[in-house]
Each structure stands twice: as structure tokens, then as C-alpha cells.
Amino acid sequence: MSSKSRDSDDNFEGQSAVKEELNRKIKEQKVVVDELSNLKKNRKVYIQQRNSNIFFLADRSQTLGSCKKELDNMKKEFQDM
Numbered sequence: 001m002s003s004k005s006r007d008s009d010d011n012f013e014g015q016s017a018v019k020e021e022l023n024r025k026i027k028e029q030k031v032v033v034d035e036l037s038n039l040k041k042n043r044k045v046y047i048q049q050r051n052s053n054i055f056f057l058a059d060r061s062q063t064l065g066s067c068k069k070e071l072d073n074m075k076k077e078f079q080d081m
Contacts, residue, residue: 022078025074029070032067045057045059
């Protein structure tokens with residue numbers, strides 16, 4: 001096998017792995033959006049601070065909106081691949 005075909009195989013496998021990882025994240029984000037959508041209005045929502053174990057009280061509708069936006073961005077990125 002020539003080095004060019006080996007490089008393209010490695011690149012394809014790497015791209016496939018990235019696509020699979022992004023697809024997994026999209027599925028996770030869909031679950032988050034569904035869970036937030038189905039919460040009762042009086043339920044509290046907490047957001048975890050990045051790189052820490054600290055959670056802060058957040059507004060449910062704002063959190064849902066930001067999660068939907070993040071899901072849309074992930075879907076767009078996946079389609080561009």
C-alpha cells in the first residue's frame with residue numbers, strides 16, 4: 001500500500017471518528033432539550049460551572065433556548081462535514 005493511500009485511509013478514519021463523536025454529542029443534546037422541554041414550569045434548573053463541581057440556579061427558558069441554539073449549531077456543523 002502506498003503512503004498516499006495510507007494517509008487518505010488515516011484521514012478518512014479520523015474524520016469518521018470525529019463525525020461519530022459529533023453525532024453522539026447531538027444525540028445527548030437532543031435528550032437535554034427534551035428533558036428541559038418536559039419540565040414543569042415551577043421546577044428549578046441548575047447549570048454546572050465549567051471545569052468545576054459547582055452548580056448555579058438558572059432560568060429554565062433561557063437554558064432551554066441556549067441548549068436549542070447549541071443543538072442547531074451542532075447539526076449545522078455535522079451537515080457541513
